[in-house]
Amino acid sequence: MTKKAKGRLRLLVSMLALVVLLSSCGGGGSKPENVNGGKVTLQFWTIALQPTFTPYFNRVIADYEEKNPNVKIDWKDYPYDAVTNKLLTSIASGSSPDVVNLNTEFASQMGSKGAVVDMNEHLSPEEKAAYFDGIYNSTVINGKAYALPWYTGTEVLYMNTKLVKAAGLDPAHPPKTREELSEWGRQVNRKIGKAGYAQQLVSKLFAIDGIPILNKEKTAAAFNTPEAVTMIDNLKKQMEDGVVLKEDAEFSQQVKYYAGEQVAFELAGPTFINFIKTAAPDVYKNTIAVPVPTGKADVRLSNTMDLVVPTKSAHVDEAVKFAVFLTNAESQTAFSKAANTLPSTKDSIKDPYFTQSDQSLEAQAKVVSAQSLDKATDYMVGVPNAKDVNSAVTRAFQNIILNGTDTKQTLTALEQEVNDILKQ
DSSP states (O other): OOHHHHHHHHHHHHHHHHHHHHHHTOSOOOOGGGEETTEEEEEEEEESOTTTTHHHHHHHHHHHHHHOTTEEEEEEEEOHHHHHHHHHHHHHTTOOOSEEEEEHHHHHHHHHTTOBOOGGGTOOHHHHHTBOHHHHHTTEETTEEOOEEOOBOBOEEEEEHHHHHHTTOOTTSOOOBHHHHHHHHHHHHHHHSOBSBOOOOOTHHHHHTTOOSBOTTSSSBOOOSHHHHHHHHHHHHHHHTTSBOSSOOOHHHHHHHHHTTSBSEEEEOTHHHHHHHHHOHHHHHTEEEEEOOBOTTOOEEBOOEEEEOBTTOSOHHHHHHHHHHHTSHHHHHHHHHHHTOBOSBGGGGGSGGGTOOOSOHHHHHHHHHHHTGGGEEOSSTTOTTHHHHHHHHHHHHIIIIITOOOHHHHHHHHHHHHHHHHHO
């Protein structure tokens, strides 16, 4: 971690502690300036959505205000790096916003400190059932839902059909599991001398196979198990056999390998398409998108943005109602069409936008991504000091797989390191 990052982390921790102190004082904030003649003004914050999506938000806010004439929405948008500190500062100073856009990781950290409203106490069973179960449950810790899921994204499997056919494989019947993907990669390597795919060594590899990173209380490491040893040793063997490229490949490097036809597959989100379309038009023409194969956990990992209502909001009921409106199927379908994102609501993907394909790579990726949402879940939810934990896991994976250290001994040392991180 850099000194700058450590500084930000220390600031975040100290401010979270302040939030806890203020939350423990009880009661919501009082903001008489937000009530004018019986009309409530809600402060609504988003992250980096202006000006690109200003027309969408102006429409949806106007629609809400027309249906709820006692409510006025004051929408503000902040850069990603600024919103968390600004939120904590505002809460501490007694001027809390009412509805805030956060990612699931930070929303759950705020929730664990008692700083945001438990949505389970406010939503009806029908309202909760509108969201995909795995995505909604990603916000739940100890029975409390710390956010409403908003827009999201999942990976798909991109496949170079030229290489796959040259290896004697049928792209019309793609691999459905990680084991099948490994076998496909092995055949590609054996037949045409290419690798299957490139892989970044990060903690999501645990989640894909259902290996918990922490215990249920989020107080200690839980990954030092025989299952983790098997998973890591299997990946090491795959790299030695040429099924997976033997390096810790970040996304930009993965794009280069795929564009250069050094690998046959890529596991990535829709943004990959623009990179490959620009870097290698001929490879783009030979590429198709299919659902990403699942591991032993039978889940697909998503990266969801959420809406939270701080407990210091002076208008919790009105704020929850507005958050529900923004995340309902109608609003999310419209936003997905404007922003090329995936919705977290089940009814949204019944729209022809998510079911019909013109066979372009972009349309294929959109349709298979939407079809993957029934297995989607966030994987680092509620992990304290998540960046430090992930960095420690990455170093351990590198030492085992790339530098040859003993798997069990390295995992035991990693367990101690993560436990020390959790105590900070």
